[in-house]
Amino acid sequence: MSSPSSAARVAAPDTLTLTRPDDWHLHVRDGAALASVLPHTARQFARAIVMPNLRPPVTTTAQALAYRERILAARPAAGEPGADFQPLMTLYLTDNTPAEEIAHAKAAGIVALKLYPAGATTNSDAGVTDIRRTYATLEAMQREGVLLLVHGEVTDPAVDLFDREAVFIEQVMQPLRRDFPELKVVFEHITTREAAQYVAGAGPHTAATITAHHLLYNRNAIFQGGLRPHCYCLPVLKREQHRQALLAAVASGSDRFFLGTDSAPHAAVMKEASVCGAGCFTAPAALELYAEAFESVGALDKLDAFASAHGPAFYGLPRNTGTVTLRREPWALPESLPFAEDAAIKPLRGGEILPWRLVD
Ligand code: DOR
Ligand code: ZN
Numbered sequence: 001m002s003s004p005s006s007a008a009r010v011a012a013p014d015t016l017t018l019t020r021p022d023d024w025h026l027h028v029r030d031g032a033a034l035a036s037v038l039p040h041t042a043r044q045f046a047r048a049i050v051m052p053n054l055r056p057p058v059t060t061t062a063q064a065l066a067y068r069e070r071i072l073a074a075r076p077a078a079g080e081p082g083a084d085f086q087p088l089m090t091l092y093l094t095d096n097t098p099a100e101e102i103a104h105a106k107a108a109g110i111v112a113l114k115l116y117p118a119g120a121t122t123n124s125d126a127g128v129t130d131i132r133r134t135y136a137t138l139e140a141m142q143r144e145g146v147l148l149l150v151h152g153e154v155t156d157p158a159v160d161l162f163d164r165e166a167v168f169i170e171q172v173m174q175p176l177r178r179d180f181p182e183l184k185v186v187f188e189h190i191t192t193r194e195a196a197q198y199v200a201g202a203g204p205h206t207a208a209t210i211t212a213h214h215l216l217y218n219r220n221a222i223f224q225g226g227l228r229p230h231c232y233c234l235p236v237l238k239r240e241q242h243r244q245a246l247l248a249a250v251a252s253g254s255d256r257f258f259l260g261t262d263s264a265p266h267a268a269v270m271k272e273a274s275v276c277g278a279g280c281f282t283a284p285a286a287l288e289l290y291a292e293a294f295e296s297v298g299a300l301d302k303l304d305a306f307a308s309a310h311g312p313a314f315y316g317l318p319r320n321t322g323t324v325t326l327r328r329e330p331w332a333l334p335e336s337l338p339f340a341e342d343a344a345i346k347p348l349r350g351g352e353i354l355p356w357r358l359v360d
Pocket of ligand 1: 027120151233264278279
């Protein structure tokens, strides 16, 4: 009789207990949409980095503080799970963000600025046209210890959509790192082998977030049996070899990589349209999706640090106390959920059976 493989001898766990995790990249929108999506995240995460790409964008400290109050007001009621959720606020970097705004922002608890190359994605029209125009502000951020969060894609229409992240590394990231070696930079939602390799070798002041959808899907998902708008996000899903590189990055246990869902809610009617907005709505089952991805490469033991330790360490914030528990319990994620006024939203994997379930 052959001896059992080591995988067979080590029983797969049926419960997973994690330190309360954080989401280091999240879109919650505003108004009625905010009220419908925020409770999903508050149930799963203690804190989240809130993206500033509202219309108009959140460019000043005063706007960010007002937005923070609206988010706090959208939390579950006292005594319910998620009532103590804390948003971590960011500003939207423009060509004209005054360097003087940075000390003011830091004093008000703003932790980061987000760099959107102008035109790269949803609500990025007011973004940066040339990073050199922001150098005085980046200098102030480096001095004050305010992080730079980067949407890492060039916008040159001559560059193929699938190559825009790799080209961004050469054209923007490498000069940025050279000119601001002490600035803490998060390369957001990386999607390629090139970005994973770059971050792994870029030194202690560079990190990356990785979404659950880029760990679970390659670009075939967008075209599986017909065009799948709910799998369309930016940066767009890439080839399988890139997905494998992202899985290897998280399975390595490197503290340069941490959880950022990029959950990006759009009403179903806006996704299922002739022009479909970019974004995957993953907040309702974010931890479940990450657990599935980590398990697929035998890396469940790396999920706790990815979700709960690496992010706080990079941001210089304390780890959360308390725990959350995932159970191996197949359940059907609803196909559609209420969104804003009388609208619906379709979460990624909605209508499908998920193997892991967050226990309330
Ligand atoms: O897929 C995306 N959706 N990528 C982004 O960069 C923006 C986001 C959104 O705000 O919808
Ligand atoms: Zn985003």
